[in-house]
Amino acid sequence: MTVAEEQTLFHQTGAGLPVPFAVAGTGLHLPPTVVTNEQLTRTLDTSDAWITSRTGIRERRRLEPHLATSDMCVAAAGPALDSAGVAPAGLDAVVVATYTGDQPLPSTALIVKDALGAHSALALDVTQAACASGIQAMLIAAHLLQNPSLTTVLLLAADCASRVTDPTDRTTGVFFGDAAAAVVLTRTDTPSAGLLSYDVGSQLSYGVQIPAGGSRLPTTADTAAAGDHYLRMDGRAVWNAATTRLPESIANAARRAGLPVDRVRHFFLHQANLNILTETMTVLGVPRERAPVTVDRLGNTGSAGLFTALHSTLAEGALLPGDTYVLAGIGAGFQWGSLCLRHA
Missing domain, CATH: 3.40.47.10 (Thiolase/Chalcone synthase)
Structure with missing residues:
Protein backbone atom coordinates (compact mmCIF):
# COMPACT_ATOMS: atom_id res chain seq x y z
CA MET A 1 0.00 0.00 0.00
CA THR A 2 1.35 3.43 -0.97
CA VAL A 3 1.46 6.39 1.40
CA ALA A 4 -1.41 8.00 -0.54
CA GLU A 5 -3.48 4.84 -0.18
CA GLU A 6 -2.75 4.67 3.53
CA GLN A 7 -3.95 8.24 3.93
CA THR A 8 -7.31 7.39 2.30
CA LEU A 9 -7.91 4.27 4.39
CA PHE A 10 -10.53 4.67 7.11
CA HIS A 11 -10.76 2.03 9.80
CA GLN A 12 -12.68 2.06 13.04
CA THR A 13 -13.54 -0.52 15.68
CA GLY A 14 -16.12 -0.11 18.38
CA ALA A 15 -17.28 -1.77 21.56
CA GLY A 16 -20.78 -3.08 22.05
CA LEU A 17 -23.74 -0.93 23.02
CA PRO A 18 -25.16 -0.89 26.54
CA VAL A 19 -28.87 -1.17 25.67
CA PRO A 20 -29.72 -4.72 24.53
CA THR A 188 -35.20 -6.45 24.98
CA ASP A 189 -34.68 -7.31 28.63
CA THR A 190 -32.27 -10.11 27.70
CA PRO A 191 -28.85 -9.11 29.06
CA SER A 192 -25.93 -9.01 26.59
CA ALA A 193 -28.20 -9.40 23.53
CA GLY A 194 -27.64 -7.12 20.58
CA LEU A 195 -24.43 -5.53 19.34
CA LEU A 196 -21.25 -6.83 20.96
CA SER A 197 -18.78 -5.06 18.68
CA TYR A 198 -18.25 -3.67 15.20
CA ASP A 199 -15.53 -2.93 12.69
CA VAL A 200 -15.93 -0.62 9.69
CA GLY A 201 -13.53 0.65 7.06
CA SER A 202 -13.26 2.33 3.69
CA GLN A 203 -10.81 3.11 0.93
CA LEU A 204 -11.78 5.26 -2.05
CA SER A 205 -11.97 3.31 -5.30
CA TYR A 206 -13.92 3.75 -8.52
CA GLY A 207 -13.77 0.00 -9.18
CA VAL A 208 -17.54 -0.11 -8.80
CA GLN A 209 -19.42 2.98 -9.90
CA ILE A 210 -22.35 4.56 -11.73
CA PRO A 211 -20.62 7.53 -13.39
CA ALA A 212 -23.56 9.71 -14.47
CA GLY A 213 -26.62 11.18 -12.83
CA GLY A 214 -24.95 13.28 -10.14
CA SER A 215 -23.57 16.81 -9.91
CA ARG A 216 -20.25 15.87 -11.54
CA LEU A 217 -21.80 14.32 -14.63
CA PRO A 218 -25.46 15.36 -14.81
CA THR A 219 -27.96 13.45 -16.91
CA THR A 220 -27.96 14.40 -20.58
CA ALA A 221 -28.89 12.71 -23.82
CA ASP A 222 -25.18 12.02 -24.34
CA THR A 223 -24.68 10.32 -20.96
CA ALA A 224 -27.74 8.19 -21.57
CA ALA A 225 -26.55 7.22 -25.04
CA ALA A 226 -23.10 6.35 -23.68
CA GLY A 227 -24.56 4.07 -21.00
CA ASP A 228 -23.02 6.15 -18.23
CA HIS A 229 -26.03 5.51 -15.96
CA TYR A 230 -25.29 1.80 -15.84
CA LEU A 231 -23.28 0.11 -13.11
CA ARG A 232 -19.63 -0.49 -14.01
CA MET A 233 -17.57 -3.04 -12.13
CA ASP A 234 -13.91 -4.06 -12.15
CA GLY A 235 -14.20 -7.72 -11.17
CA ARG A 236 -10.54 -8.13 -10.20
CA ALA A 237 -10.64 -5.05 -7.95
CA VAL A 238 -13.78 -6.37 -6.25
CA TRP A 239 -12.21 -9.78 -5.66
CA ASN A 240 -9.02 -8.31 -4.20
CA ALA A 241 -10.87 -5.91 -1.91
CA ALA A 242 -13.49 -8.42 -0.75
CA THR A 243 -11.16 -11.33 -0.04
CA THR A 244 -8.81 -9.05 1.91
CA ARG A 245 -11.13 -6.69 3.76
CA LEU A 246 -13.98 -9.05 4.70
CA PRO A 247 -11.96 -11.64 6.66
CA GLU A 248 -9.83 -8.88 8.20
CA SER A 249 -12.92 -6.97 9.34
CA ILE A 250 -14.69 -10.07 10.68
CA ALA A 251 -11.61 -11.08 12.67
CA ASN A 252 -11.35 -7.55 14.09
CA ALA A 253 -15.00 -7.52 15.16
CA ALA A 254 -14.74 -10.95 16.80
CA ARG A 255 -11.58 -9.96 18.63
CA ARG A 256 -13.21 -6.74 19.81
CA ALA A 257 -16.10 -8.83 21.19
CA GLY A 258 -13.64 -11.04 23.06
CA LEU A 259 -14.50 -14.07 20.93
CA PRO A 260 -12.16 -16.40 19.04
CA VAL A 261 -13.48 -16.22 15.50
CA ASP A 262 -14.09 -19.97 15.43
CA ARG A 263 -16.48 -19.58 18.38
CA VAL A 264 -18.86 -17.42 16.33
CA ARG A 265 -21.84 -19.63 15.52
CA HIS A 266 -23.15 -18.05 12.29
CA PHE A 267 -21.68 -15.85 9.58
CA PHE A 268 -24.26 -13.93 7.55
CA LEU A 269 -22.13 -12.55 4.75
CA HIS A 270 -22.79 -10.34 1.75
CA GLN A 271 -23.98 -12.70 -0.97
CA ALA A 272 -21.86 -11.27 -3.78
CA ASN A 273 -20.24 -14.35 -5.19
CA LEU A 274 -19.95 -17.90 -3.85
CA ASN A 275 -16.20 -17.93 -4.47
CA ILE A 276 -15.70 -14.76 -2.40
CA LEU A 277 -17.78 -16.22 0.41
CA THR A 278 -15.82 -19.48 0.34
CA GLU A 279 -12.47 -17.70 0.26
CA THR A 280 -13.46 -15.49 3.19
CA MET A 281 -14.34 -18.49 5.35
CA THR A 282 -11.15 -20.29 4.29
CA VAL A 283 -9.00 -17.32 5.32
CA LEU A 284 -10.82 -17.20 8.66
CA GLY A 285 -10.24 -20.92 9.18
CA VAL A 286 -13.94 -21.50 9.91
CA PRO A 287 -16.09 -24.24 8.30
CA ARG A 288 -17.92 -22.85 5.30
CA GLU A 289 -21.13 -24.49 6.53
CA ARG A 290 -21.46 -21.74 9.15
CA ALA A 291 -22.09 -19.20 6.37
CA PRO A 292 -25.54 -19.80 4.81
CA VAL A 293 -25.69 -19.38 1.03
CA THR A 294 -28.47 -17.71 -0.94
CA VAL A 295 -26.41 -16.28 -3.81
CA ASP A 296 -26.73 -19.52 -5.78
CA ARG A 297 -30.49 -19.09 -6.27
CA LEU A 298 -30.87 -15.31 -5.82
CA GLY A 299 -27.70 -13.79 -7.28
CA ASN A 300 -26.04 -10.74 -5.75
CA THR A 301 -28.99 -8.92 -4.19
CA GLY A 302 -26.91 -6.00 -2.95
CA SER A 303 -27.65 -4.76 0.54
CA ALA A 304 -30.38 -7.40 0.94
CA GLY A 305 -27.99 -10.33 0.54
CA LEU A 306 -26.74 -10.86 4.07
CA PHE A 307 -30.29 -10.42 5.41
CA THR A 308 -31.61 -13.10 3.05
CA ALA A 309 -29.14 -15.45 4.76
CA LEU A 310 -30.24 -14.26 8.22
CA HIS A 311 -33.89 -14.74 7.29
CA SER A 312 -33.37 -18.26 5.97
CA THR A 313 -31.52 -19.31 9.14
CA LEU A 314 -34.20 -17.86 11.41
CA ALA A 315 -36.94 -19.52 9.35
CA GLU A 316 -35.19 -22.87 9.78
CA GLY A 317 -35.03 -22.34 13.56
CA ALA A 318 -31.24 -22.61 13.46
CA LEU A 319 -30.46 -19.27 15.15
CA LEU A 320 -30.91 -19.99 18.85
CA PRO A 321 -31.03 -17.72 21.91
CA GLY A 322 -27.50 -16.95 23.05
CA ASP A 323 -25.95 -17.69 19.65
CA THR A 324 -23.31 -15.23 18.51
CA TYR A 325 -23.28 -14.23 14.86
CA VAL A 326 -21.58 -11.88 12.45
CA LEU A 327 -23.11 -9.68 9.77
CA ALA A 328 -20.48 -8.60 7.24
CA GLY A 329 -20.43 -6.98 3.82
CA ILE A 330 -18.46 -4.87 1.38
CA GLY A 331 -19.75 -2.44 -1.19
CA ALA A 332 -18.80 0.18 -3.74
CA GLY A 333 -16.46 2.83 -2.56
CA PHE A 334 -14.97 0.54 -1.25
CA GLN A 335 -16.76 0.47 2.09
CA TRP A 336 -16.93 -2.56 4.35
CA GLY A 337 -17.98 -3.54 7.83
CA SER A 338 -18.71 -6.35 10.30
CA LEU A 339 -21.05 -6.46 13.27
CA CYS A 340 -20.79 -9.09 15.98
CA LEU A 341 -24.10 -9.73 17.76
CA ARG A 342 -25.74 -12.08 20.25
CA HIS A 343 -29.23 -13.40 19.55
CA ALA A 344 -31.85 -12.87 22.25
Missing part, protein backbone atom coordinates in the same frame (compact mmCIF):
# COMPACT_ATOMS: atom_id res chain seq x y z
CA PHE A 21 -31.94 -5.30 21.51
CA ALA A 22 -33.30 -8.26 19.60
CA VAL A 23 -34.23 -9.32 16.09
CA ALA A 24 -37.95 -9.69 16.71
CA GLY A 25 -38.94 -10.66 13.17
CA THR A 26 -37.71 -10.91 9.59
CA GLY A 27 -39.31 -10.92 6.16
CA LEU A 28 -38.29 -11.50 2.56
CA HIS A 29 -39.71 -10.54 -0.80
CA LEU A 30 -38.55 -12.22 -4.00
CA PRO A 31 -40.02 -11.08 -7.32
CA PRO A 32 -41.71 -14.02 -9.07
CA THR A 33 -39.76 -13.72 -12.33
CA VAL A 34 -36.79 -16.14 -12.37
CA VAL A 35 -33.92 -15.69 -14.84
CA THR A 36 -31.72 -18.74 -15.25
CA ASN A 37 -28.17 -18.92 -16.55
CA GLU A 38 -29.44 -20.65 -19.67
CA GLN A 39 -31.73 -17.71 -20.40
CA LEU A 40 -28.82 -15.27 -20.11
CA THR A 41 -26.75 -17.26 -22.59
CA ARG A 42 -29.30 -16.41 -25.28
CA THR A 43 -28.31 -12.73 -25.24
CA LEU A 44 -24.87 -12.65 -23.59
CA ASP A 45 -21.56 -14.11 -24.71
CA THR A 46 -21.30 -16.53 -21.81
CA SER A 47 -22.23 -20.05 -20.73
CA ASP A 48 -23.92 -21.70 -17.78
CA ALA A 49 -20.63 -23.43 -16.90
CA TRP A 50 -18.73 -20.12 -16.90
CA ILE A 51 -21.29 -18.33 -14.74
CA THR A 52 -21.53 -21.17 -12.25
CA SER A 53 -17.77 -21.66 -11.92
CA ARG A 54 -17.00 -17.94 -11.55
CA THR A 55 -19.95 -16.89 -9.38
CA GLY A 56 -21.80 -19.95 -8.04
CA ILE A 57 -25.04 -18.39 -9.30
CA ARG A 58 -27.63 -20.56 -11.07
CA GLU A 59 -30.55 -18.15 -11.20
CA ARG A 60 -31.71 -14.74 -10.01
CA ARG A 61 -34.96 -12.73 -9.73
CA ARG A 62 -36.14 -9.73 -11.74
CA LEU A 63 -38.64 -7.14 -10.55
CA GLU A 64 -41.68 -6.52 -12.75
CA PRO A 65 -41.30 -3.37 -14.90
CA HIS A 66 -44.24 -1.52 -13.30
CA LEU A 67 -42.88 -1.93 -9.75
CA ALA A 68 -40.06 -0.18 -7.83
CA THR A 69 -37.75 -0.80 -4.88
CA SER A 70 -40.28 0.61 -2.42
CA ASP A 71 -42.82 -2.00 -3.53
CA MET A 72 -40.38 -4.77 -2.65
CA CYS A 73 -39.74 -3.11 0.72
CA VAL A 74 -43.42 -2.95 1.57
CA ALA A 75 -43.89 -6.59 0.56
CA ALA A 76 -40.98 -7.70 2.78
CA ALA A 77 -42.09 -5.52 5.69
CA GLY A 78 -45.49 -7.21 6.07
CA PRO A 79 -44.30 -10.67 7.18
CA ALA A 80 -41.52 -9.16 9.30
CA LEU A 81 -43.97 -7.00 11.23
CA ASP A 82 -46.39 -9.91 11.58
CA SER A 83 -43.71 -12.24 12.95
CA ALA A 84 -42.60 -9.56 15.41
CA GLY A 85 -46.14 -8.78 16.47
CA VAL A 86 -45.60 -5.10 15.69
CA ALA A 87 -48.10 -2.78 14.03
CA PRO A 88 -46.79 -0.09 11.63
CA ALA A 89 -48.11 2.57 14.01
CA GLY A 90 -45.73 1.20 16.66
CA LEU A 91 -42.59 1.84 14.61
CA ASP A 92 -40.24 4.56 15.79
CA ALA A 93 -38.02 4.49 12.68
CA VAL A 94 -37.99 3.06 9.17
CA VAL A 95 -34.47 2.70 7.77
CA VAL A 96 -34.08 1.75 4.10
CA ALA A 97 -30.74 0.57 2.72
CA THR A 98 -30.60 0.71 -1.08
CA TYR A 99 -28.60 2.21 -3.93
CA THR A 100 -31.56 1.81 -6.28
CA GLY A 101 -34.12 4.10 -4.66
CA ASP A 102 -37.38 4.84 -6.44
CA GLN A 103 -36.11 8.26 -7.55
CA PRO A 104 -33.58 10.89 -6.40
CA LEU A 105 -36.31 12.70 -4.43
CA PRO A 106 -38.38 12.13 -2.38
CA SER A 107 -36.93 9.65 0.10
CA THR A 108 -37.59 5.96 -0.57
CA ALA A 109 -37.82 5.39 3.20
CA LEU A 110 -40.52 8.05 3.34
CA ILE A 111 -42.43 6.37 0.49
CA VAL A 112 -42.26 3.05 2.37
CA LYS A 113 -43.23 4.63 5.69
CA ASP A 114 -46.28 6.21 4.10
CA ALA A 115 -47.34 3.02 2.34
CA LEU A 116 -47.09 1.06 5.60
CA GLY A 117 -48.94 3.67 7.65
CA ALA A 118 -46.00 4.12 10.03
CA HIS A 119 -46.93 7.76 10.46
CA SER A 120 -44.94 8.50 13.64
CA ALA A 121 -41.71 6.87 12.43
CA LEU A 122 -38.49 8.63 11.52
CA ALA A 123 -37.59 7.88 7.88
CA LEU A 124 -33.91 7.37 7.04
CA ASP A 125 -32.19 6.36 3.78
CA VAL A 126 -28.76 4.70 3.65
CA THR A 127 -27.69 4.76 0.04
CA GLN A 128 -24.21 5.18 -1.32
CA ALA A 129 -22.38 2.25 0.27
CA ALA A 130 -24.21 0.00 -2.22
CA CYS A 131 -23.90 -3.60 -1.01
CA ALA A 132 -22.52 -2.43 2.35
CA SER A 133 -25.50 -0.15 2.98
CA GLY A 134 -27.22 -2.92 4.96
CA ILE A 135 -24.32 -3.07 7.42
CA GLN A 136 -24.38 0.69 7.88
CA ALA A 137 -28.16 0.67 8.29
CA MET A 138 -27.94 -2.04 10.98
CA LEU A 139 -25.28 -0.06 12.85
CA ILE A 140 -27.44 3.08 12.67
CA ALA A 141 -30.52 1.15 13.86
CA ALA A 142 -28.55 -0.30 16.78
CA HIS A 143 -27.54 3.19 17.86
CA LEU A 144 -31.06 4.55 17.45
CA LEU A 145 -32.27 1.94 19.94
CA GLN A 146 -29.91 3.36 22.55
CA ASN A 147 -32.23 6.38 22.74
CA PRO A 148 -34.83 5.83 25.48
CA SER A 149 -37.56 7.34 23.28
CA LEU A 150 -37.04 4.73 20.53
CA THR A 151 -37.98 1.09 21.06
CA THR A 152 -38.77 -0.39 17.64
CA VAL A 153 -36.99 0.00 14.29
CA LEU A 154 -37.86 -1.50 10.92
CA LEU A 155 -34.76 -2.03 8.77
CA LEU A 156 -35.29 -2.73 5.07
CA ALA A 157 -32.48 -3.72 2.70
CA ALA A 158 -33.50 -3.85 -0.94
CA ASP A 159 -31.94 -3.46 -4.33
CA CYS A 160 -33.25 -3.60 -7.87
CA ALA A 161 -29.97 -3.88 -9.74
CA SER A 162 -31.72 -4.95 -12.93
CA ARG A 163 -32.62 -1.27 -13.41
CA VAL A 164 -28.99 -0.10 -13.34
CA THR A 165 -27.16 -2.89 -15.17
CA ASP A 166 -26.52 -2.91 -18.91
CA PRO A 167 -28.38 -5.93 -20.34
CA THR A 168 -25.60 -6.36 -22.93
CA ASP A 169 -22.74 -6.38 -20.38
CA ARG A 170 -21.63 -9.90 -19.53
CA THR A 171 -19.61 -8.67 -16.51
CA THR A 172 -22.53 -7.20 -14.56
CA GLY A 173 -25.38 -8.92 -16.35
CA VAL A 174 -24.85 -12.33 -14.75
CA PHE A 175 -24.28 -11.28 -11.14
CA PHE A 176 -27.23 -9.33 -9.88
CA GLY A 177 -30.71 -10.18 -8.70
CA ASP A 178 -33.57 -8.15 -7.24
CA ALA A 179 -34.85 -8.74 -3.69
CA ALA A 180 -35.84 -7.09 -0.43
CA ALA A 181 -35.33 -8.23 3.15
CA ALA A 182 -36.81 -6.79 6.34
CA VAL A 183 -35.69 -6.94 9.98
CA VAL A 184 -37.66 -5.67 12.97
CA LEU A 185 -35.40 -4.67 15.86
CA THR A 186 -36.79 -4.08 19.34
CA ARG A 187 -35.41 -3.37 22.77
